[in-house]
Amino acid sequence: MADHTLDAKGLNCPLPILKARKALKEVPAGGTLEILATDPGSVADFEAFCRQTGNELLEHSVDDSSYRFLIKHTAA
Amino acid sequence: MSSEAQVVQDTVSAAPVAAPETKSMSMIVTKGSLDWAYPPFILATTAAAMGLPVTMFFTFYGLPLLLKKLDLTLTAAGNPAMKMPMMGAHMGLPNILTAIPGVDAACSKMMKNLMNKKGVASIEDLRELAIEADVRMIACQMTMDLFEYSLDDMIEGPELGGAATYIECATQSDINLFI
Numbered sequence: 001m002a003d004h005t006l007d008a009k010g011l012n013c014p015l016p017i018l019k020a021r022k023a024l025k026e027v028p029a030g031g032t033l034e035i036l037a038t039d040p041g042s043v044a045d046f047e048a049f050c051r052q053t054g055n056e057l058l059e060h061s062v063d064d065s066s067y068r069f070l071i072k073h074t075a076a
Numbered sequence: 077m078s079s080e081a082q083v084v085q086d087t088v089s090a091a092p093v094a095a096p097e098t099k100s101m102s103m104i105v106t107k108g109s110l111d112w113a114y115p116p117f118i119l120a121t122t123a124a125a126m127g128l129p130v131t132m133f134f135t136f137y138g139l140p141l142l143l144k145k146l147d148l149t150l151t152a153a154g155n156p157a158m159k160m161p162m163m164g165a166h167m168g169l170p171n172i173l174t175a176i177p178g179v180d181a182a183c184s185k186m187m188k189n190l191m192n193k194k195g196v197a198s199i200e201d202l203r204e205l206a207i208e209a210d211v212r213m214i215a216c217q218m219t220m221d222l223f224e225y226s227l228d229d230m231i232e233g234p235e236l237g238g239a240a241t242y243i244e245c246a247t248q249s250d251i252n253l254f255i
Contacts, residue, residue: 012195021125
């Protein structure tokens with residue numbers, strides 16, 4: 001299990017990213033945040049978010065029409 | 077131990093990801109209709125979430141976006157690209173119909189309903205998120221005078237400034253947008 005899970009299903013750009021940023025602050029360094037989303041744009045956006053912020057995108061997967069991301073909190 | 081926990085365990089000793097160089101962003105916000113209010117607030121909140129210091133300079137019709145109570149509307153007048161999804165098709169509105177009283181209000185309501193249905197944040201929510209994320213907001217002093225607003229009319233937080241205040245900020249920013 002991830003340390004925290006964020007349900008961002010039904011939310012549109014940029015809310016999944018904004019909520020993930022907030023949720024990451026609650027995750028200790030080295031911990032993981034799982035994000036569930038339905039916004040197809042979130043796939044490219046979470047990749048860009050992680051590249052820019054230095055957090056690590058460990059996994060992302062698609063299940064039916066929802067997306068799951070696992071981010072490791074590696075940056076400040 | 078679950079597989080995720082194992083992943084964490086395995087990568088803790090790996091080399092840390094280098095933090096990218098910090099960039100900063102500024103934008104001039106000149107438009108205050110419901111549709112045009114979105115780009116600046118979406119970009120400001122997202123940039124802040126990605127670690128960029130952000131400054132928004134509100135001038136002319138962008139200034140009322142700082143008012144305590146927002147009642148944002150839009151018009152299809154002069155905007156042939158505004159076509160709303162309706163009954164499986166996309167419907168535009170001829171300019172002449174936008175002159176009928178109540179049509180703009182109805183269009184604005186439709187747009188807000190559509191946004192709500194699609195999970196798009198309200199401008200009020202995005203503005204609140206921008207404030208929470210410490211986005212610096214500057215209210216154009218000249219526009220305040222011109223349209224007779226005072227800081228009492230505005231939300232808490234914006235500072236007053238003019239063109240020189242913005243230019244100083246822009247010279248120190250990596251990304252400068254005019255919206």
